Amino acid sequence: MKLNIHTIKPSRGSKHAKKRVGRGNASGHGTYSTRGGKGQTARSGGSHRLALKAFKRLMQSTPKSRGFKSLKTKPTEVLLSSLEKNFDNGAVVNLASLKEKKMVKADVLAAKIIVKGELKKKLTVEGVACTKTAKALIEKVGGEVK
Numbered sequence: 001m002k003l004n005i006h007t008i009k010p011s012r013g014s015k016h017a018k019k020r021v022g023r024g025n026a027s028g029h030g031t032y033s034t035r036g037g038k039g040q041t042a043r044s045g046g047s048h049r050l051a052l053k054a055f056k057r058l059m060q061s062t063p064k065s066r067g068f069k070s071l072k073t074k075p076t077e078v079l080l081s082s083l084e085k086n087f088d089n090g091a092v093v094n095l096a097s098l099k100e101k102k103m104v105k106a107d108v109l110a111a112k113i114i115v116k117g118e119l120k121k122k123l124t125v126e127g128v129a130c131t132k133t134a135k136a137l138i139e140k141v142g143g144e145v146k
Contacts, residue, residue, distance in 0.1 A: 075110035075129055078103055080137065081117020089121045093128060119143075 022033040036042055078098060086101045087093060095111055098104045104111050112129040115137060122142040130138065135145045 073109060075112040076104045076108045077114050078111050078128070079114060079116040080119045080134060083113065083123060084117065084119050084121060087121065087123055090123075091121075092124045092126060094126045095128060098128070113138075 019029065019034075020027065021029040024030045082103055083093060086103060087097075091097070093113075095104070095108075098111055099106055099108070110129065112131070113125065113134045114131050115133045119137055119141055123138060124143060125138060125145045127146075130145055138145055
């Protein structure tokens with residue numbers, strides 16, 4: 001396209017129509033001409049207390065969680081199959097040894113052995129919680145739970 005005086009145009013989006021306020025409600029800028037209403041909302045700081053009322057209404061309308069949620073952390077679950085894989089026969093299983101083998105995270109305060117998989121090694125469990133069936137399986141193999 002050849003550049004002539006009649007083909008020159010401003011960049012797209014650089015020009016836009018002036019907002020014409022106060023030209024009737026059909027324009028979208030009628031009645032108050034984008035200046036808001038008189039009275040409380042027109043005054044400095046007038047809408048401050050209204051926001052608090054709306055917040056109270058919002059708080060009252062939101063459903064509350066019922067019941068009790070304990071802040072006590074649940075113990076990390078350790079599987080019997082992972083004990084079989086990571087410990088030798090006759091080893092002592094406690095929280096420190098579980099952290100050492102990276103079976104639980106370093107900041108964990110409690111662990112619990114649950115039944116998933118099977119155990120064939122004789123292990124001694126100290127200071128780690130067990131489910132009833134896990135305890136029975138450990139003792140069945142010849143291990144000990146203290």
